[in-house]
Amino acid sequence: MRAKNIKYLVTIGAIVFSLSACEKTFDPSTAIDENSALTTAADIETATIGTYAVLRNPLYVRSLHFLMELPGDELAQGQNSSDDLSRCYRYTHLTTGRHAADFWGQAYKVAAAANKVIAAIPDNATADLKQLKGENLYLRAMVHFNLVRVFGRPYTQGETNLGVPILKDGLTEEETLTLARSTVKEVYDFVIADLEKAANFMNGGEAGKANPFASKEVAQALLSRVYLYKGDNQNAIKYADLVINSGRYELLQGSEYQNYFKGAPEGNKETIFCIRHMKTQDQGWSGLGSMYYSGDANGNAQNQAFSGWGEIYASKKYVNKLAENPGDRRNSFIVPYTVNGVLQTNKKVTPNVPMNYMIKYNLQENLVNLSSPVYLRLAEIYLNRAEANAKLGNAQAALDDVNIIRTRAGIPGHTLASVATSGKTILDVVLDERWLELAFEGHRHYDLFRNNLPMIRNYPGTHSLDAGGNINQTVEPSANRVVFFIPQTEIDKNKKLIQNP
Structure with missing residues (x-):
C-alpha cells in the first residue's frame, strides 16, 4: 500500500482529482457532507491522498506560514502591502483578516476529511488500514494544534483560556455547525490523544513512509513539540528521544546542510514531515x-x-x-x-x-x-530536548544538544563556564539557538510568548509606520494581539463562537 500511496502522490491527475473532490465535499466551515461513504480500502486510500493535497492549497500552507512567521523578529517587511501581510507583521490584525479566515477554513476542511476516514476504519482493522487511520489521526491533530496556536493563547499562560472548536468524528451536521470554542487544555488533550493513537497505528523505522506522509516518528516528533509547548518537559524529552534514537533521521552536514532546502524532500535525511510540492x-x-x-x-x-x-x-x-x-x-x-x-x-x-x-x-x-515547506525536522527535535532539559535543571544535557546544532553549523559550542560568564541562563542560550537554527520556519514569536518573553524589534521595517518612524517595537507576551482574531465570517455563521479580545 505504501508504494501505491507514493504512486498516487506523484501522479498529478490523481492529486488534482482528489483535491477537487475534497473541495466539492467539504465547505470552508465545519460542515460535513455525509453523502459520500467510504466503502472500500481503495476509497479510503484515495480520500487520504486527497486530504494531504488540501494541505498544499495556498489557502492553507501560505496563510498558515504568514500567521506563524510574520510576527517574529528574524524578518523585516520592507514595504507596506495591500495584502493582509502587513497586518500580520505589524500586529494590527483585523477580524476580517484574509489569512486567518483562509487558514481557519482550510484547517477544518482537513479535519473534516480526516474524520470521514477515521470513522470508517475500526481500531482492530488490518495493518494497512490502521496505517491510514493513523495518518488521518495525525493530520487531524496537526491542524487542531496549528489552530490553537494561532487563535488561542499559549498553554503556559493559562490552560482555561479559550482555544478553538474541536472537530471530532461522530458529530451530527447540526453539531458541527454550532461548535463552541474548547479551552486550550481541552484542545491540547485532544491533539495528544490523537497523536499517541496515531503513533501506535502507524509504521515506523524502515517501514515508515517518506517525509511527505505521516509515520510513527512524525507523530512522535509532533508530540515532542506539543508537550514542550504545554510545559510537560518530561514527555517532551521522552518523545524527542524516541525520534532521535529511531535511526530514521540524520542531521545534514557541511554543504548538504547549506543546500538543505534545494533538493527533493524525499532524499533529505533530516526532514521529518513536509508539505510536498513537485x-x-x-x-x-x-x-x-x-x-x-x-x-x-x-x-x-x-x-x-x-x-x-x-x-x-x-x-x-x-x-x-x-x-x-x-x-x-x-x-x-x-x-x-x-x-x-x-x-x-x-x-x-x-x-x-x-x-x-x-x-x-x-x-x-x-x-x-x-x-516543500518543512514542518518538522530533526534539528528542532534536538532543540526541543535541549529546552526541556534546561527547564528541568539538566544544564549539561541541554548544552550537549545545543552544541550538536552549533557544531553542525561550524561554530564554537558553549560550556557551563562560558554561559555563566556571559550573564545568560541555559534557557537563554537554548532559545537563542532555536532562533538561529529555526528562523523563518514559524517558531520564533511563539517561542518567546510561551516563555513569557517579549518580542523586540529594534531594526528598520514597516512596524515603524505605526510609530512615526521609530524602529523600536516591543510586543509583550500578555498583549491581546499575541493571538489572531477568530474570523468574523465564522462568528457570523456560528453564534456560539466567542471573539478574542
Missing part, C-alpha cells in the same frame, strides 16, 4: 519564496520583480546575530542583494530596510520559487 506544482509568484527572494535559479540576487516580490527580508537584528560567527553555515540561507559590492536597501520605508533575501523557500530542484 516541479509541476510550482506556485511561481504566488509561492512563499516569492515574498522573500528575487533572483535567478543559481541563487544570484537581483532587484525586486526579477523573479518575485522580494519584499520581506532577514532582519538587521538576525543578520547581526549571525555575524557574531562569520563562519556560521546558516549564513548560506541569507543572500544579500548587492550592486558593485554595496548592500541595497528597500527605500519604500524610512529608515530604509537592508535587502537581505532569505532562501529557505526557494530554489528547490533548480526552480526559483519552488519549495
Whole structure:
C-alpha cells in the first residue's frame, strides 16, 4: 500500500482529482457532507491522498506560514502591502483578516476529511488500514494544534483560556455547525490523544513512509513539540528521544546542510514531515519564496520583480546575530542583494530596510520559487530536548544538544563556564539557538510568548509606520494581539463562537 500511496502522490491527475473532490465535499466551515461513504480500502486510500493535497492549497500552507512567521523578529517587511501581510507583521490584525479566515477554513476542511476516514476504519482493522487511520489521526491533530496556536493563547499562560472548536468524528451536521470554542487544555488533550493513537497505528523505522506522509516518528516528533509547548518537559524529552534514537533521521552536514532546502524532500535525511510540492506544482509568484527572494535559479540576487516580490527580508537584528560567527553555515540561507559590492536597501520605508533575501523557500530542484515547506525536522527535535532539559535543571544535557546544532553549523559550542560568564541562563542560550537554527520556519514569536518573553524589534521595517518612524517595537507576551482574531465570517455563521479580545 505504501508504494501505491507514493504512486498516487506523484501522479498529478490523481492529486488534482482528489483535491477537487475534497473541495466539492467539504465547505470552508465545519460542515460535513455525509453523502459520500467510504466503502472500500481503495476509497479510503484515495480520500487520504486527497486530504494531504488540501494541505498544499495556498489557502492553507501560505496563510498558515504568514500567521506563524510574520510576527517574529528574524524578518523585516520592507514595504507596506495591500495584502493582509502587513497586518500580520505589524500586529494590527483585523477580524476580517484574509489569512486567518483562509487558514481557519482550510484547517477544518482537513479535519473534516480526516474524520470521514477515521470513522470508517475500526481500531482492530488490518495493518494497512490502521496505517491510514493513523495518518488521518495525525493530520487531524496537526491542524487542531496549528489552530490553537494561532487563535488561542499559549498553554503556559493559562490552560482555561479559550482555544478553538474541536472537530471530532461522530458529530451530527447540526453539531458541527454550532461548535463552541474548547479551552486550550481541552484542545491540547485532544491533539495528544490523537497523536499517541496515531503513533501506535502507524509504521515506523524502515517501514515508515517518506517525509511527505505521516509515520510513527512524525507523530512522535509532533508530540515532542506539543508537550514542550504545554510545559510537560518530561514527555517532551521522552518523545524527542524516541525520534532521535529511531535511526530514521540524520542531521545534514557541511554543504548538504547549506543546500538543505534545494533538493527533493524525499532524499533529505533530516526532514521529518513536509508539505510536498513537485516541479509541476510550482506556485511561481504566488509561492512563499516569492515574498522573500528575487533572483535567478543559481541563487544570484537581483532587484525586486526579477523573479518575485522580494519584499520581506532577514532582519538587521538576525543578520547581526549571525555575524557574531562569520563562519556560521546558516549564513548560506541569507543572500544579500548587492550592486558593485554595496548592500541595497528597500527605500519604500524610512529608515530604509537592508535587502537581505532569505532562501529557505526557494530554489528547490533548480526552480526559483519552488519549495516543500518543512514542518518538522530533526534539528528542532534536538532543540526541543535541549529546552526541556534546561527547564528541568539538566544544564549539561541541554548544552550537549545545543552544541550538536552549533557544531553542525561550524561554530564554537558553549560550556557551563562560558554561559555563566556571559550573564545568560541555559534557557537563554537554548532559545537563542532555536532562533538561529529555526528562523523563518514559524517558531520564533511563539517561542518567546510561551516563555513569557517579549518580542523586540529594534531594526528598520514597516512596524515603524505605526510609530512615526521609530524602529523600536516591543510586543509583550500578555498583549491581546499575541493571538489572531477568530474570523468574523465564522462568528457570523456560528453564534456560539466567542471573539478574542
